[in-house]
Amino acid sequence: MKRVLPQPVLSLVLLISWLVLNNSIAPGSIVMGAIVALIVPWITHRFWEIGAGVKDFTALIGYVGIVLVDIIQANFVVARQVLGANRSLNSQLFELELDLEGALPISILAATITLTPGTVSCRVSPDQRSLWVHALHADDAQTEITTIKQRYEARLQRIFGQPVTAGATESTSRGAES
Amino acid sequence: MQAIELLAIVVLLPFFAAPLAAWSARFNRYAAAWVAGGATLVALALFAWLVYGHIDLMPVATSHAWIEAAGLSFGFRLDGLSMMFTGLILVIGLLIVIYARYYLSPGDSMGRFFAYLLMFMGAMLGVVLSENLINLVIFWELTSLASFLLISYWQHRKEARYGARLALAITGAGGLALLGGVLILGHIVGSYELTDVLAAGELIKNHDLYAPALILILLGVFTKSAQFPFHFWLPNAMAAPTPVSAYLHSATMVKAGIFLLARFFPALAGTDLWVIIVSSAGLATFLLGAYTALFRHDLKGLLAYSTISHLGLITLLFGFGTQLAAVAGIFHILNHATFKASLFMVAGIVDHETGTRDMRRLGGLIRFMPHTAALGMIAAMAMAGVPLFNGFLSKEMFFTESVRVAGSMGPVWLLPLLVSLGGLLSVAYSLRFVHDTFFGRPDGDLPKKPHEPPGMMKRPVDLLVVLCLAVGILPALVIGPLLHIAVTGVLQTEPPYYSLSLWHGFNIPLLMSAVALAGGVALYLMRRPIFRWHALSLAHLDARVVYNRLMELLMRTGAGVTAMVDTGRLGRIVLFTLAFAFGAGILGYLLPLGLEPVRNAVERGATPDNGDWVTWLGIGLIILAAMVTTVWHRQRLFALITMSVVGLGVAMIFARFSAPDLAMTQLSVEVVTMILLLLALFYLPQQSRKLSTPARRWRDAGIATAIGGGISALTYAIISRPFESISGYFLDQSVPGGGGTNVVNVILVDFRGYDTFGEITVLALAGLGIFAMLKGLSLPASKRDPFGRTWTEDPHPLMLRTFTQILLPLTLLFGVYVFLRGHNEPGGGFIAGLIVASALVAQYMANGIETAERKLHLPIHGILGAGLLIALGTGLASMGFGVPFLTSAMAHFSLPLIGEIHLASAIAFDLGVFLVVVGSTMLILLNLGRLTDHAVEHPDYSAIETSPAPRSTRRGNDA
């Protein structure tokens, strides 16, 4: 089974992608999509080293929802900042200690940071212990760090079944949103 | 076969014998001589038999077409003239072979010598026996080549090399002129056969092209026969071994020019032009040669100039243009051949036995070699024109003729006077030859102790000297019949009456002879002051100086012009190429103008414009990006980025104007190109230096503007015209004939699949070529970035690694999608190939080459080869059905669930395309990427080749 279908989830994603790409759920498309969904992982699975490791799917869905909302919100914030007087922006680069572990979780966190509020992740330290973040406007770096850790890192720890450390002190916010 | 066709054998025999001689010398030192002698003897016998059989039929000719288009035939002719010359060549040749057998020293290669000599003999026979004019020129040039080899026989001697090249240059030039002349002559007559040419004398002489033909032919004659001002090669040719000098440079080759005068006498002679050119050249040569001969200290030098003088004499005779003069000329040819060959051989014996030919060192040899001395004296008296020797007779005829024609050439006394002066000089140098060598006081320290040579070395001379005497005493009996036949051959009619008797009574010619003899003796007796005067004045005049200057000029011109044009610089090459193309384009445009009013493309405006301001702005943006790339190209990375904008813009234009396939191709090629250039840039300076001057940059900008403007104009003129093409067919046939709705793709894989096949070969070849180039290449890599900072040593960014893992399968899926739909929708093998390749390359960028290699392990060469073979195989499969290469087939299937499936074999072809694209792109990029393995770190590389200003590390130096 492992040989024929090394990555079942990926295969499923690919099949769906195929159908989306073809705008079609005709039998022909499904057959073709299935073939492709079987063959492609067979070529690419050796590259797959991140592992899946998602433990809490409901948390994942919730996370996606939050992020989507944040993205839209953040964009309006950024819009105001861009259109406004840029001189007043207090822009800064700061380092964020990571409690999260693993390539995929860290990457997702970094991506989230970039897509949401006025922050961009700039560099994951080689030891994967810290993340450099740039904020377009932040009065105080520590506040930003806390927000990120509580809002995203903690959730990601939960999704990937890691001991939650970041948001432990701020149980209120967790409660408010779940 | 008719017997006369055997004439060709006479000519070819020496040529066949030549390699045999060279080869035989490996076994026995003298075998080559035997071969040469044997071949000559056989040729002589054969020729004698032929003459015997055809004596009453002459002239007879035989001819086989060789290159009809050029009028060339392999044809030979037997008449009096050719008979006389053939006899001369073979008889003297035989004697020379015998003589040379003894002459050459143990260090000399016999094989080469006789091989060359035989080649020369054959060439000479070819010249005199040719019926076809071009055939004649072929052999004529061969005599020059053989002579080159013979003169340079002692190649370690500088003067031999010089003499050989000099002779080749002069006689070669003459030969080419002769070729030109002969071609024109044949053109006038309408035939290159001598029979026709000789019969067309009047036609030729009245033709417009007579003068150029005559001048070109005479150039050949004068160079070969060492006529002034081309005489100077002959003395230098004396660097050859003496047998060669005797044979080529007195008896035969130099007579080839004279032969030609005789040969063309009926066709060309008699006009004013002929008389003026030929006789003045002859007279000048006659006098100059005689004068110079007197002052040569080298025996062979003296003989060489004497030969020049006598050749001048004969030329002068032919120059008179009268039939009797021609008779005298022919007679003197025979006489000169006998006495001059004898004298050369005598000089050779002296050289051979004493080790020197310098008359200032020689003397009194009569005591050591009386026999040789006697031979020398007899031959010298013949040369001086002493009665009872053959030279006297022809000289008397010469004097007679000069008196006869004197009236028509300047004052009546002038020609006889000059002619007598020449005679006088020849008496003086003949006397010097004999006296300085055999009489007087012997110089004490000759290199060798002189004695008589081996007998066989003298036999040939004996024979010739006897002939000199026999002809001199009993001319009518000994030479009369031969001369008659020869003269008939020259004139091509029965000759006029002439007398061969010794005594014609007291007359002006006799007086001239007496004056010449007495004056010559007197001159020799008072030689010392004259020699001193000569040494101070004219001795420094040397025609070689002119030649050397000319050669130097040629070398300098050659080197100069070549260096001027071919500088080996790319800028020059490109400039010439572009300028030529521009000129050609403009010329092409201007040529038809004036033939028809050309409507101005701008006025047309009839074509509906389908643009909008978005497009115009987009185009403006691309123009801007292109300009920026150009202007700021020295910041290489920046230029790369702006060029990427250009690429993106071009893709957008394709998309905008209904070319989705092109847009996709352009996009994917763009990114692959960018990666490629980045990979390369790592090993190159990050900035270009400012190497050209402002003037040069303005010039280049001007050229660029002109060419760009031209292209713009051309484009606009074309696309604002209405137009009809063959494309309707493709639209009609795409579905029924090609089985696909995406016409572009159907064209690519079916209608013009063969183009595509060539194109993937190009791609594969690029991969192979790059692979080959990169093999073993090591390059200093820059340790610093464009701003002088050292690159980071960070590992591969985590986020990149993670996300490319997710993107890879998606991108591959997209590639498959693009490939599969290609035949019906925009897409296809190319684009899919490039997409897949770039997705894979992204893995390499994200994970590093080592990791990626380990994981992917692509058999790239295999993919490439398989792709080519699949494409080829698809095409070949059709040939199995008896239809041409690449004929596509289609099939319809109806499968349950899936429904209609329409397959065209062209899809298999497209698969080949896909694989080749993937294979070669990966091959190129990965091999370039792997370069780092071999990279030699060059710590100061940036510092050397880029000039980052110190402040530029701060900010903004790349703008």
Added chain:
Amino acid sequence: MIHVSLGIALVLIVIAMGLATYRLLKGPETADRVLALDTMSINAIALLIALGIWFETSINFEAALLIAVLGFITTVALSKYLIRGDIVE
């Protein structure tokens, strides 16, 4: 209505293109230029899609998708060059 809004949208996108071009030329950092190029390719996607609606054709959809994929790869390559020089180590 769609045509009106599309027209406005096209204007906006074209202005966006122009602003990206400005940054591309202005720099001052090479990183700025890379960013500008990246932005341009995103804008190009917007342009293609918008034009696709305008002309009622999805023929250029694949081209837009391709820009998304390849624009990313271009940015990766350029950034990696700025960071490490050797983009395929």
Added chain:
Amino acid sequence: MTNLALSLLIGVLTGAGVYLVLRAQTFPVVLGLTLMSYGVNLFLFTMGRLQTAAPAVIGAVENPTDPLPQALVLTAIVIAFAMTAFVIVLALKARAALGNDHVDGMHIPQADRVLDRKEEPRA
């Protein structure tokens, strides 16, 4: 107007390519060749005349554009890519062999004459 603009663009691309090809270092020359190929590809493309929203896909539109130049350009693009790849690697090779990236390798006549005979591998 569009025709004119495109003609201008093609001319600019070609001219820019020409200017760069005349530079003295390998990299700009390669850039120039690439720009020239953009120019000529567009030229070839426009030879089929310009049509909007008329892709040569059967059944998509009434009057499809001329597909042949597109096929030609596609071939030309790929060939130009192959050539660019080759020439840039060659530029690297030249840089390795000659020690600099000048198109003439800094051309020193005396050195060249020595090179003429010294560089050949002996059999």
Added chain:
Amino acid sequence: MIFDLIVSALILFGAAFVLLGSLGLAKLPSFFMRLHGPTKASTLGVGSILLGSAVYFSAQGGLSVHEILILIFLFLTAPVSALLMARAGMHRGLKGDNPSHEDKRD
């Protein structure tokens, strides 16, 4: 009609954000600040236009969802691109703060 409205809104919204991203790119005073515009606003803007397109073509008849794929691609790649460019900026030694403030201090 309702589709027209949705499509128009999506397109206008998207185009506005596309412009906004580029405006940020052009206007903001330092590299790190400029990074924010395109990576967020432009991505969102394109996403909105893509949705508009999906709605439009679906309304024309036949489901059109393949635009989603571009969207996914963009959202997957934009953060990576941003990180890499930021990394390049850090390597270059660029400051994360607002240079306008320096002017004030000077």
Added chain:
Amino acid sequence: MTANLISLLVLLPVALAAILTMTGQRLPTLSRGLDVAGVAVLLAVSAGLLLTGAGDTPQVIELGSWAAPFGIVWVFDRLSGLMLLLTATVALLALVYAIRRDEDQAGPHFHALFQAQLFGLNGAFLTGDLFNLFVFFEVLLLASYGLLLHGNGRKRTRAGFHYVVVNLIGSTLFLFAVGALYGTVGSLNLADITLKLPDVAPDAVPLVTTAIFLLFTVFLIKGAAFPLYLWLPGAYAHASIPVAALFAIMTKVGLYSVLRVDSVMLSDNSIGGLVETTTLIAPWLLWLGLVTLLLAALGVVAARFVRRQVAYLIIASVGTILIALGLVTGNAGEAAIGGALYYWMHTTVLSAGFFLLAGLILHHRPEAGDGIESAPPMPHAILVGSLFFAYAIAMAGLPPLTGFFGKIMILAAALDSPLMAPIFAVILTSGLIMVIALARAGSRLFYQSQATPGHPAHARPADARVALPGVGMAVLPLVLAGAMVVGAQPLSGWLAGTAAQIAASDGYLDAVMPDGVLDPAHAPGKFGADQDGGSH
């Protein structure tokens, strides 16, 4: 059968190239064998086709079964057959030499590139389509780039870069030219364009002529006419020897294209009824030929080493051929083409051989290489010197070898030309200059044994026991030249027939476009418009 054999001439090399790509690295002996066998087959097939008269009427193969002008066609006639034969001949010489001297081992993929080169060449010679000609120019060029750079060397690399850049510019020009022709005439097929030229609208006439002039510029770049030949001396002189020898055919591709396009498209045609085409290009060719020949002769003088001298001799032959192709008046044109073809055969085979000989000199004179200077004597100096002498004679156009005969045929054809005087002057003078230069070179190389420090003259006897691998390939061309001289009558007759075939373009047009210009709407589809797309 004939069609399959013709197809084989193109497809065998590419199949072998693909196979050799895979075998080349691991199985060197097999690769050599395959390569040689492939070339031998090409030689045999092309010779066989010509001998059996396959090209006496042009044979047309419609690739993909699409008729001209819609599909691409191969046209095999005497001219293309002759080119294929010459290609195979030169290839065999070069290949055997390379193998004998192990030069194929100097870098990877020699044999694959070699076959690819033949694929490109044969494809270019056979095609009847201008864009396809472009594609095959690219194929043969890329293969030639690979071959040119085969092995290493600083000057080779530099020359290679120049060669590549110039050819890329040439390729760009080619596309401009073909594009402009398509944009005005609306076709790519040579015959179709020919038939459509008279109907070009008057206002398009200057555009068409511009396109034609650009097209010929491209051909002349490849053909190496003045002032476009500057890429050649460096490239040829610095390529490895067998590659330089193979390149003897390269300039001929350009000249072939000139001849083919000129004779089909521009003979007795008119553009839009306004421009007479016969004299549109030819007179320029004549003048270019004259200048090229003269400058090349001076280049022969200036050359400091033998390979460069041979390169200039090749340019000189280009000049000579161009002069011949420029003679279009009356019957002279046909005679000139006949002469040009004879000269063409001569110069292709002999310049290849001369390069091989230069290789022997280069590799066996450790002190001087092929520099035209004195050095201690080389082994087999007499043999090599004699060969040099023979090549010099042949290339300078002296009898009794082929150069002379080709030249007199051309000169004879020029007799009717109003430009007879300059033609004669240039051809004869340049011949003389080349004789002088070659005599000087030969004299220095072989006669002037030099004492160098540590090497007194003749200290190293010209050892005849040293092996001289590959010498046979330097002898063979001379043997062929001899055969061409002895067999000049039948050969020149055949070439006259070929010239007549070339001059009578109707035969070509009829073969490619039997029905004349087709209306696309009524053109037959594949297999008689098989609307259902059934399989076969």
